[in-house]
Amino acid sequence: MAASTVTKRTTSKSSQLLRWLRSPNQREEALTGWLFVLPAVIGFIIFVYLNFRGVELSFTNWSWISRRPPEPVGWTNYQAILQPGSDFLKGLGRTLIYVLFVPVSIAISFSIALLANQAVKGQTLFRVVCYLPAVTGAGVLVAVWTFLFSVDGPVNGFLRSIGIANPPRWNTLTEWKQVAILLLLAWGAAPGMIIALAGLQAIPKDYYDAAKVDGANAWQTLVRITLPLMTPTLFFQLVLGVIGAWQTFDIIYFWATPGTQNADVNLWTASVQIYQYAFAYNKPGMGAASAIVLGLVILVFTIINLATQRRWVNYDLS
């Protein structure tokens, strides 16, 4: 009797389900469960619909103003955005700068975490200050930054005072704007230290005690123990950082706001270009196609990251 129930349970899942729902208590549990996840399921269905629709719309042509429905045009949008020298490809190229900057940001947040991991007083306050850039909106940061880095601003004042007669014209040349943006990103890398610090604190003390017994100096400890054991955290930051960097929008939007006096086409990233196609140029089909291409680029980079992790990420701890 008991044996047959067991076999039944393992062989037929649906009959198990039915029996399970027959008990009033479990029925109540299942109904409550479904009710509670209903908003999530609705959200998921809309999400899936929108993404499929995104793919579909990328093969169509229409404008927001006309009442005509989107008209299928095949690969035309893709041909337009992928032809050599197109605005979108240039945007992708510019975005690559921020993707390549991700390791620098990680190095900065890792170094700050090493500092914040020292057993001295005042670390809580230090952590709170380090996270400040992450809670501040891009518009606020850019308002301060563009002034600090203006021709007569404090940064150039400082550069002049240390003997540089002709400091950079930060807000006229694209290259110098780019440098100022990268400096803002470097400054904004500090909050990443919270994650790096959590990684550091997860390393068991025994490793450091053993290193001390073996007479390792601080540098050897860092390179032979801390770094290898931190690779999972660094990898996590790299994967998420690259995904985020490809979608850089807010800072560039404020720095080179389309349609204003300080609009600078030469700073626009892929996502700013998507926004421009979709809404400013009234070519939503091209916007949708660019978004698909950006999504594929992100996918390829994520796969490369995941594929290369075996070479350098050390999962001995977990």
Added chain:
Amino acid sequence: MAATASTSTPTYARSILGRNRETFKLIVVYGLMILLTVILAYPFYYLATASFKTTEELFRYPPTLIPEKWTLDNFRGAFEVVPLLRMALNTFVICLIAVTGSILSNSLAAFAIARLRFPLRSIIFGAMLTTLMIPGWISLVPAYMFWRDVGRFTTNLIGINLGVNSIGPLVIPSFLTSAFAVFLMRQYFLTIPKELEEAARIDGASFFRIYWSVFLPLSFPVLAVIGIGAFMGSWNDVLGPLIYLSKPESQTIMVGLSYFNSQHMSVIYRGSRFAAALVAAIPVLTLYFFANKYLIRGIVLGGLK
């Protein structure tokens, strides 16, 4: 005598050297921490003081640490360029609805996924997590179409526009959960002992009652993280309001800041831009000041697991 002296001297020297090295290390660590604190806090300090400086003082080098002559002209200028208070109010309304929506919907879903047994539970959870991997840009254009249709539909049905040109697209999604928040809350709910709900169940409490009277009161830290995250996310959002709201008087304050980009080249509005940025920054900074403990703990939780 000489022998003891010669053996004790190196020990003494070593301990002095050791103490010096400790002191040296301490000086370096504190020196770097102070340097970084100054670098990280200076832009905020600069923003706070520059907002009260006269235009003449703003362009002086070296920049004055404290305004010589405090002025509110920048704020007056800022309020002339954009309806700043109105925008701040709009943003507050959006943030409060988004916070309510995300706390409610995410905690309900997370409770069900962490604690209730029902068919398709793990499939639903897994499906939600896959949404985290797809960049939002793909749904940008279809979402605008979708909300345009929603707007027409609700206008015809109930006479209220909940689509494009309303805050609907900015707040309704928060009632439909976010996968990351559900994930974070689920992790937290899993740590609450099962005995508590079993006891409540024996006493005849419904599952909703257990969620409401047992789980929510025990989950303040994670609710705070989700709530603060939702507030800051909505407050600092640019793309959403930029697309879905059009009239300046219904815009949010972050998009309001971008209005200064067309004028900020002119000298008169330089200070006003600072004043507006300060007004836009203060609410989140205040929230962060009081709640950083929860926020930082939540980031560690979400980043590690």
